[in-house]
Amino acid sequence: MSEVVQTAVLLHLPRSKKIDIEFENITYTVPNGRKAKKLILKGVSGKFKSGELTAIMGPSGAGKTSLLNILTGFQSTGMKGTINNLEKRSGSKQYKKESCYILQDDQLVPFFTISEIMKMSTNLKLGSNVSPKSKEFIVDDVLDTLGLSSCKNTRCGQLSGGQKKRLSIALELVNNPPVMFLDEPTTGLDSLSSLQCISTLKALARGGRTIVCTIHQPSAAIYEMFDYVYVMAEGLCIYKGSSPNTLTYLSSVGLNCPEYHNPADYLIEVASGEHGNFTDTLSQYAKQQSWRSTCTSPRLNIQEEFATDENSNKPVVQMSMTEVTHNSPTEWAKFVVLVNRAFLQLYRDWTVTRLKFVLHTVIGIFIGLFYFDIGNDASKIIANFGYLVVTCAYLCYTAIMPAVLRFPLELPVLKKERFNNWYQLKTYYAAFMVADIPIQILFCTCFTAISYFMSSQPCEWDRFTMFLTVCCLLTITAESVGIFLGTIVNPINGTFLGAISLAFMIALAGFLVFLTHMSKPFYILSYVSYLRYALQGLVYSIYGQGRTTIPCPEDTLYCHYTTPSVFLNEIGMENINYWFCVGMLFVIIVFLRLLAYYTLKKRLSSN
């Protein structure tokens, strides 16, 4: 791993950036039942220094993740105490900007390759004062450092557990954060990968960072690598000090680790109460004396390293990282990156694009065959009205259901990236819409055009354009409903609610019960149905605009609806205002999208 330290020239922080984490008397309570509260952290204090690799250890349920969540600001409700002299961690924006939190589950979009996702991270984190060439160099250097260069072109979904973990670290390293928190970075890794992972973290800590991670049961070799160990049991700290001091500390209270026994295992046994209940004694004892040894590992002298690297082609970038602090890109620049990313994701995820395109084409042909040639036949007007309703229902169902799943699936990645200051939610949300809406319009056009012409609707450009406009607006409305549901309930309840709400909207649309036949309360209620506006818009596109007569087939004795106005009168749609319907759909879309943004924001900020 010494190789790692030598290659990681860029990963050394400017001295001014070093940040220690000092926390005092942290308590954390969670609601337990109706009125009761459960105390998870019972007044813990400590100091994690820059340049050191710190491990938070303890048996399951000791409160490690709770402490980490509080120190990172991921969790702030229910917490009391001070962190770096700030009453509430969430109040310190600057502090938050300078730290990153790598969660236990590697939240990576599986469709992007390592180099693509690294490029995105760099473009989202480093501003215009870092040139594209320098960004490329930073990516290469970080990947070299973390041993990921050989799989640069592998997609994230195909990486091994260890590679995913290292990639999660690499993504956060590009902007050189002074503080890094990691929740169980070795979970799921074999012993060699765990050792590599901790060695990497140690090398990064030596660059001047404050690196804090939770760990379950490290091997003796890994345990020795930690500069500082913070051991928890039942929400209390029972040891804080260096790893070599552990056995001396324990023996000073009469707990002697057997020879050849892993000190880390023994420590966990003590914390779990296997050797008697020492939690209170040890927590008092841990407060009284410092068991921290001074960190003796050499910190590399950055200036000297530059001096010895004269012949390389890297100095310009190195200087930029050490002497110039990078600025953050503008939200507009981030928006452009996110739009490109969303398009790439849509292109790579063949189930959302290619498969849907094929399905819309096939269903368009099927509906076209089902209602074949009925649009210009006065004896089949009711069936043609059925075509309009089926079009509405199909477009709604195919837009609502995938949308319900959309954000719940993306939420973990979004939560991680937003928390680590990759972008603001509004930028992400705007980029999502800009990339998504054209795709929805494309699918809708594909289905509508095929079924419209196969069913012999009027071959008039303006009628078709009006018809298609309503279909597209309806698709986007239904998708907005799905997105909104996905942000307030889980996917199972979301699909159920989506289906129910749609059935309700169809009932009020004016087909199952004509508007003229509805009772007054339901007629008033029908104004909330976006399907009513869509259906009226479609009816007007086909039968409105002064359409005079519809031919009656020669073999039919009598056609009641040869004149479209007769039909419109009977279904209570004689006074349709097309632009009012379009306007209403537009207003509903804007309202639902804003509402979904608000509920998404709420959901992201709740834990």
Ligand SMILES: Nc1ncnc2c1ncn2[C@@H]1O[C@H](COP(=O)(O)OP(=O)(O)OP(=O)(O)O)[C@@H](O)[C@H]1O
């Ligand atoms: N929101 C919550 N509501 C109820 N109990 C909670 C909540 N958060 C944490 N706890 C409880 O607090 C205790 C500590 O949880 P925490 O996840 O911090 O433990 P841990 O040491 O990280 O455990 P593990 O190693 O198993 O992940 C556990 O008993 C857990 O059930």
